[in-house]
Amino acid sequence: MSSRPRVPGALVALVSLFTAGYLAPYLLPTVVGRLSAGLGLTPAQAGLVGSVLLLGSSTAGFTLAARGDRIGPRRAARAGLLAMAVGYGSAAATGVVPLVVAGAVLGGLGSGTATAVAAAGIAGQRDPHRASTLGLLTVSATAGALYLTLPHLSGGHAPPLLAIACAAALVWPLTSRLPGAVREPRESAPTGPLPHRTAGAVLAGGILLWSLSQNALWGVSGRIGLTQAGLSEVTVGAVFAAALGAGLLGVTAAGALGSRLGRAVPIGVGTVAIAACVLLSSSARDLASFATGEILWNACYPVVLSYLLGLAASLDPRGRWAVLVGAASSLGVACGPLAGSLLSEGAGYPGMGTVLCALLLLVAMPMTAVARHVSGRPLVPGSVRRRGGAAGAVLAGAAAATPPTVPQMGAPEQEITPIRVPAAAGRRRPAKSAFRLARPSDRG
Numbered sequence: 001m002s003s004r005p006r007v008p009g010a011l012v013a014l015v016s017l018f019t020a021g022y023l024a025p026y027l028l029p030t031v032v033g034r035l036s037a038g039l040g041l042t043p044a045q046a047g048l049v050g051s052v053l054l055l056g057s058s059t060a061g062f063t064l065a066a067r068g069d070r071i072g073p074r075r076a077a078r079a080g081l082l083a084m085a086v087g088y089g090s091a092a093a094t095g096v097v098p099l100v101v102a103g104a105v106l107g108g109l110g111s112g113t114a115t116a117v118a119a120a121g122i123a124g125q126r127d128p129h130r131a132s133t134l135g136l137l138t139v140s141a142t143a144g145a146l147y148l149t150l151p152h153l154s155g156g157h158a159p160p161l162l163a164i165a166c167a168a169a170l171v172w173p174l175t176s177r178l179p180g181a182v183r184e185p186r187e188s189a190p191t192g193p194l195p196h197r198t199a200g201a202v203l204a205g206g207i208l209l210w211s212l213s214q215n216a217l218w219g220v221s222g223r224i225g226l227t228q229a230g231l232s233e234v235t236v237g238a239v240f241a242a243a244l245g246a247g248l249l250g251v252t253a254a255g256a257l258g259s260r261l262g263r264a265v266p267i268g269v270g271t272v273a274i275a276a277c278v279l280l281s282s283s284a285r286d287l288a289s290f291a292t293g294e295i296l297w298n299a300c301y302p303v304v305l306s307y308l309l310g311l312a313a314s315l316d317p318r319g320r321w322a323v324l325v326g327a328a329s330s331l332g333v334a335c336g337p338l339a340g341s342l343l344s345e346g347a348g349y350p351g352m353g354t355v356l357c358a359l360l361l362l363v364a365m366p367m368t369a370v371a372r373h374v375s376g377r378p379l380v381p382g383s384v385r386r387r388g389g390a391a392g393a394v395l396a397g398a399a400a401a402t403p404p405t406v407p408q409m410g411a412p413e414q415e416i417t418p419i420r421v422p423a424a425a426g427r428r429r430p431a432k433s434a435f436r437l438a439r440p441s442d443r444g
Contacts, residue, residue: 282353
């Protein structure tokens with residue numbers, strides 16, 4: 001997909017698509033819980049349906065990572081939103097389990113398509129971290145409002161699925177602000193190989209396990225509150241709404257913090273904090289411990305996720321790594337409900353929490369290493385590497401007049417080549433005087 005949308009108002013459309021695509025994972029606890037109660041499924045069976053839904057989402061992401069440029073953002077977004085509306089709407093309209101599963105799969109494919117279009121477009125923005133933060137802020141607010149509303153609606157599996165379908169229908173008119181199909185000549189289109197392959201692969205593998213750990217608990221959090229903590233559905237919904245409200249504060253703080261601490265510190269320290277919250281939530285037996293664990297966890301989760309998405313976007317300005325890492329995250333999200341159900345049935349909720357805590361601590365190290373590896377000093381192309389030049393480069397890169405073709409702040413340093421300058425006639429100079437210039441960028 002086009003790495004930098006040119007249509008005015010495209011950021012609004014991208015944030016709205018991001019919200020619609022991520023709404024299904026955010027509503028996963030109530031979707032799984034209502035599938036279990038409304039259709040008479042066991043917890044493991046309901047978790048499997050949730051996993052199948054999100055597996056369709058990750059499949060769409062991996063598919064569009066290679067074909068998004070040929071389809072075009074507008075067409076792909078509309079196809080995804082249509083699949084969401086039809087899939088989730090049909091799943092809500094029937095009580096036959098195979099038809100519910102089929103509708104959930106179609107809806108999941110639509111969610112993944114919408115998320116992939118949003119991820120690729122956000123990667124091409126001037127500030128990908130800010131755009132990701134806006135998307136997380138919007139989806140947290142929307143999901144929080146739904147968690148306050150859904151317990152007061154009729155029971156069964158239909159209300160949360162209908163809510164997701166309606167969100168897709170509301171976002172549809174905004175797709176006119178997205179660019180159409182790319183019509184650039186083949187020879188002028190950027191077709192270079194994926195940059196940072198090792199770092200991107202490590203990040204994709206790490207975020208897969210990171211998302212699996214998060215959603216293994218998130219998928220059974222409703223049952224922990226209802227059964228282990230002994231709370232009512234209204235109380236659990238209020239706790240989830242408060243938790244997502246804390247997520248709004250966390251996302252706002254991440255947007256205000258920006259890149260002041262880099263990416264390694266928020267990713268590493270934030271993941272360790274999340275691991276502790278997972279341990280607390282899984283062992284909760286009353287309202288105080290359950291609410292504390294869920295609220296602190298959801299305050300940290302979107303902060304770390306925003307930095308991970310920003311890190312993926314920085315690996316490739318065309319957005320390919322952003323889509324692939326997002327699809328890997330969706331795959332982890334898809335496996336989460338089933339993994340959580342199986343672990344909780346086999347080891348109990350506290351045992352499940354211990355396993356997930358250990359897994360989070362393990363993946364924190366390679367993801368932090370990737371963040372440290374790809375972060376470098378900013379360099380403005382064409383500037384001379386000289387003593388005292390860093391401050392000038394920072395000021396020049398931060399200027400609003402910097403054209404979009406110039407790598408923005410935080411871009412990897414360009415390779416340098418020594419150029420020998422012959423001594424002028426009649427002057428005594430060292431035989432090998434030289435200065436070094438930055439090579440022009442050859443960004444795709």
